[in-house]
Amino acid sequence: MKPIDEQLSRLLRAAAAAPQAQPHALPFAVEARVLGDWRTIAARGEPLPLLPVFRRGLACACVLMVVALVFGVSQIRHLTKDNWTTSSEMVNLVWMQ
């Protein structure tokens, strides 16, 4: 073991052995602030039951959107060359007039 390794180990062992102040109860002011936060969160928590419904609705909307997109793309692919040619001819006719 290199001297620096051994020195660091001794330093860390001594630091770990250092007495730590024992945690006491929370000061009254902090406890009051914490309970105040809890009241706020508890009050805010009331409309939360609607959240899962909203999430499911959003998920359904996304699925529908993807299905519609896939359907649209597949419809475009099924168009034959003639469809496009006919459309082009129509445009040309209108243009020539």
Next chain:
Amino acid sequence: MQDERWDATACLARVRMGDEAAACQLVERLSPLILKLVRAHLPRRTSEEDLVQTVFMRIFAKLDQFSGTVPLEHWVARVTVNTCFNQLKYERVRPELRWADLSVEQEEVLRELAASTDELPAAQNYAARELVERLLECLSPEDRLIITLVHLEEKSLADVRQITGWSPTLVKVRAFRARHKMKKHLKQLLQENRP
């Protein structure tokens, strides 16, 4: 232990239903653990009380996510350590520690380390702890966390995994690298004082 766990479950159920007395009970029950963890991982420029309040806020906000598959204390420890870790990310890492930054007691610890191969006297333990905390300021939040958990709190690999959520390999690699970086800073300090 089972009774304690059952009590915690009942208490949590009451807290979820909006029972303020249960919330008070929960705060009283968890505050020693949270205070202990916050003190061990406290970022230097953050107030202990503010951090405790933040931890409790997160616990109350995430209470519905607690499934009860692990003891409440383990879940709370994880939330607390993660909150401290996130706070540490906001603190700028100190580039290096110089001899001139140290207190007289910390200088004595370094001299003792260089002069002898014996364990440091118990009277120097507190100064050693302060010196280690100053060296930790030179490390990244991840490195600070792993050194504190492994070397100062002497947690096992399983405990570190549970608290951090890191894989065993990641814990070992981070512990090794963090120690290596800390060694570099300590060496630099010791060389600075060499005549």
